[in-house]
Amino acid sequence: MRRLVIAGNWKMNADKKFVTDLITAIKARASGFKNIDTVLIPPSLYVAQAVQLTKDSEIKIGVQNIHQEAKGAFTGEISTEMAKDSEAKYVLIGHSERRQYFGETDQLVALKVSSVIKNGLTPIVCIGEKLEERESGNLEKVIKKQLTDGLYHLTPEQFSNVIIAYEPVWAIGTGKTATPQQAQEVHAFIRKELGIKFGSYAEKTIIQYGGSVNDSNAVELLSQSDIDGALIGGASLKADAFLVILETANKL
Numbered sequence: 001m002r003r004l005v006i007a008g009n010w011k012m013n014a015d016k017k018f019v020t021d022l023i024t025a026i027k028a029r030a031s032g033f034k035n036i037d038t039v040l041i042p043p044s045l046y047v048a049q050a051v052q053l054t055k056d057s058e059i060k061i062g063v064q065n066i067h068q069e070a071k072g073a074f075t076g077e078i079s080t081e082m083a084k085d086s087e088a089k090y091v092l093i094g095h096s097e098r099r100q101y102f103g104e105t106d107q108l109v110a111l112k113v114s115s116v117i118k119n120g121l122t123p124i125v126c127i128g129e130k131l132e133e134r135e136s137g138n139l140e141k142v143i144k145k146q147l148t149d150g151l152y153h154l155t156p157e158q159f160s161n162v163i164i165a166y167e168p169v170w171a172i173g174t175g176k177t178a179t180p181q182q183a184q185e186v187h188a189f190i191r192k193e194l195g196i197k198f199g200s201y202a203e204k205t206i207i208q209y210g211g212s213v214n215d216s217n218a219v220e221l222l223s224q225s226d227i228d229g230a231l232i233g234g235a236s237l238k239a240d241a242f243l244v245i246l247e248t249a250n251k252l
């Protein structure tokens, strides 16, 4: 049985007060949710504050992106080493917004994954197809390429630390979710492919779903056999909605 991992990706939203208010509200209830892992992923400037606020709880903090090098002349970037030093435990990699707006490729994803694994943090690697790729019948080809180029350089032992987030690009921030059946189909395909490459490790891999997950659709999505959690944007910014999702996941 895989343990569900629910992560809130705050994207470029928050200020100091927001961080304190949201974490205080979530923390008050999250200690009751023993069956799931809860991860909050604020903008990196607020990671230290979030770590401090969650110290006495089971909530873990992540960062939204890292540079693949450990240090150096890369103005504006942060490294995995810095995320680790700030006590973040998770790193989002290859989010579709990074791919779309910052030109991130699967090759770059592969380098970033290696940096995160080397430092003992948990990468959450985002993959997913665009609408035109799905409609032209290329969904499986696109997913397979993202897996191959982004992850297949890892040994099975290294891979065992990876979380995958399947996020159909057309479902992110649009209010359009994949139906639970559509999502399950892709998750099962991902697990099958991972099994071919990494053998029995694929059965243990956490595959989150992401894309307009909210407090009304979470239960059906999370009930699917190959959906092991959620990566949540918009709904993770509202304590009430996020808590409903955590509670739902905890009961499954």
Ligand code: PGA
Residues within 6 Å of the ligand: 009, 167, 171, 172, 173, 174, 175, 210, 211, 212, 213, 231, 232, 233, 234, 235
């Ligand atoms: P959304 O974002 O829940 O707002 O669709 C999900 C994500 O981008 O990770």
